[in-house]
Amino acid sequence: MEFKSFLIKYAEIGTKGKNRYVFEDILCKNIRSAMKRVDGRFTVRKEYGRIFVDCLEDYDFDEAVNALQHVFGIVGICPVLVVPTQPWEELSKKIVEFVDASYEDKHFTFKANCRRVNKEYPMHSMDVNIETGAVLLDAFPELKVDVHKPDVMLHIELRDNIYIYSATLPGPGGLPVGTNGKAMLLLSGGIDSPVAGYMVSKRGVNLEAVYFDAPPHTSPQAKQKVVDLARLVSKYSGAVKLHIVHFTDIQEAIYHKCPEDEITIIMRRYMMRIAEILAGENDCQALITGESIGQVASQTIYSLQVTNAVCTYPVFRPCIGMDKQEIVDISEKINTYETSILPYEDCCTTFVAKHPVTKPKLEDIEASETLLADVIDDLMKEALETAEVMSVW
Ligand code: ATP
Numbered sequence: 176m177e178f179k180s181f182l183i184k185y186a187e188i189g190t191k192g193k194n195r196y197v198f199e200d201i202l203c204k205n206i207r208s209a210m211k212r213v214d215g216r217f218t219v220r221k222e223y224g225r226i227f228v229d230c231l232e233d234y235d236f237d238e239a240v241n242a243l244q245h246v247f248g249i250v251g252i253c254p255v256l257v258v259p260t261q262p263w264e265e266l267s268k269k270i271v272e273f274v275d276a277s278y279e280d281k282h283f284t285f286k287a288n289c290r291r292v293n294k295e296y297p298m299h300s301m302d303v304n305i306e307t308g309a310v311l312l313d314a315f316p317e318l319k320v321d322v323h324k325p326d327v328m329l330h331i332e333l334r335d336n337i338y339i340y341s342a343t344l345p346g347p348g349g350l351p352v353g354t355n356g357k358a359m360l361l362l363s364g365g366i367d368s369p370v371a372g373y374m375v376s377k378r379g380v381n382l383e384a385v386y387f388d389a390p391p392h393t394s395p396q397a398k399q400k401v402v403d404l405a406r407l408v409s410k411y412s413g414a415v416k417l418h419i420v421h422f423t424d425i426q427e428a429i430y431h432k433c434p435e436d437e438i439t440i441i442m443r444r445y446m447m448r449i450a451e452i453l454a455g456e457n458d459c460q461a462l463i464t465g466e467s468i469g470q471v472a473s474q475t476i477y478s479l480q481v482t483n484a485v486c487t488y489p490v491f492r493p494c495i496g497m498d499k500q501e502i503v504d505i506s507e508k509i510n511t512y513e514t515s516i517l518p519y520e521d522c523c524t525t526f527v528a529k530h531p532v533t534k535p536k537l538e539d540i541e542a543s544e545t546l547l548a549d550v551i552d553d554l555m556k557e558a559l560e561t562a563e564v565m566s567v568w
């Protein structure tokens with residue numbers, strides 16, 4: 176069966192009272208922009224607390240479903256047959272055709288579930304259910320009715336038109352992006368930070384991202400990899416404004432002036448400081464990192480405390496309690512894994528100490544940072560002024 180429409184199901188946003196229409200409008204807008212990635216022409220309309228995507232030209236079904244499966248806020252995607260309001264004699268034939276075209280093998284149980292919103296329709300919903308059962312059993316004797324646990328729930332909605340659907344493909348869940356402010360993601364080329372961005376974006380948060388680039392210690396391919404990762408995350412989050420900060424001079428200053436075992440943690444603190452400044456300048460309410468407790472020396476709980484001490488914004492670390500494999504599983508699901516494991520050095524691996532501190536003390540680190548006092552303000556200023564900005568999607 177060639178479907179010309181999808182009925183979009185959404186859950187959490189149904190619970191937001193008066194704000195509901197704002198959420199729905201943002202979801203419609205996000206669906207429209209996701210469908211721009213798909214060949215064909217589509218319209219998105221909101222009706223009776225439902226969203227419909229209508230396909231105006233030939234299109235690829237899998238491609239369209241895939242685009243919808245990247246729009247947070249959608250919990251279910253139902254390919255739906257839409258027919259004009261018509262007498263039961265004709266409608267019953269459409270229902271039979273629908274079941275015939277949708278299911279090659281008819282050995283399953285079903286239940287008809289009619290909703291009669293159009294009170295003018297001459298049959299009550301109960302009668303539609305009973306009659307649907309009768310015509311289907313008559314047409315396909317292999318079918319069985321099960322009103323408690325049917326394999327297939329056949330929905331017939333009588334509205335301005337009549338909507339017939341039975342399959343629900345899963346959506347990504349979450350809340351529509353744009354309903355919950357914006358956050359600045361510290362995006363490296365690794366596995367964790369794209370996953371972290373995806374997870375926060377899933378709660379309706381717009382993303383900007385910052386990458387600390389350290390040429391010539393890091394290559395153009397390392398930078399391109401981050402751009403590619405931002406693009407992959409943007410399939411879920413929508414366009415990402417990516418800031419590329421030239422971090423080499425700051426990193427070299429830290430490397431030359433600070434104790435070797437502290438360079439990573441001090442570097443992390445400067446990243447957070449710069450990210451927070453960019454967050455402030457760009458109307459973000461929080462920072463996001465891919466940190467996970469104990470993963471490396473700079474992510475022991477002691478190191479996290481010292482890194483966090485430079486921030487006044489909330490720092491979201493959605494991977495914090497996850498094992499590496501759990502993070503990998505998500506990165507595979509969201510299609511960032513293959514890009515993340517490309518073997519380009521990142522700036523942290525270039526300047527890494529043999530024995531980094533695992534229990535840094537804030538006073539010690541602050542004392543070491545005073546060794547940068549004569550240069551750091553200028554270097555920070557320059558890093559901010561020379562940052563490249565691009566919109567990625
Ligand atoms: P990831 O897999 O995200 O790269 P990681 O395991 O390599 O994480 P670290 O290198 O310790 O961990 O970095 C911890 C977090 O700091 C990263 O998840 C990321 O949010 C941020 N970060 C690290 N390096 C950079 C960078 N060059 N640019 C932007 N953010 C960075």
Ligand code: MG
Nearest residue numbers: 363364365521
């Ligand atoms: Mg990394």
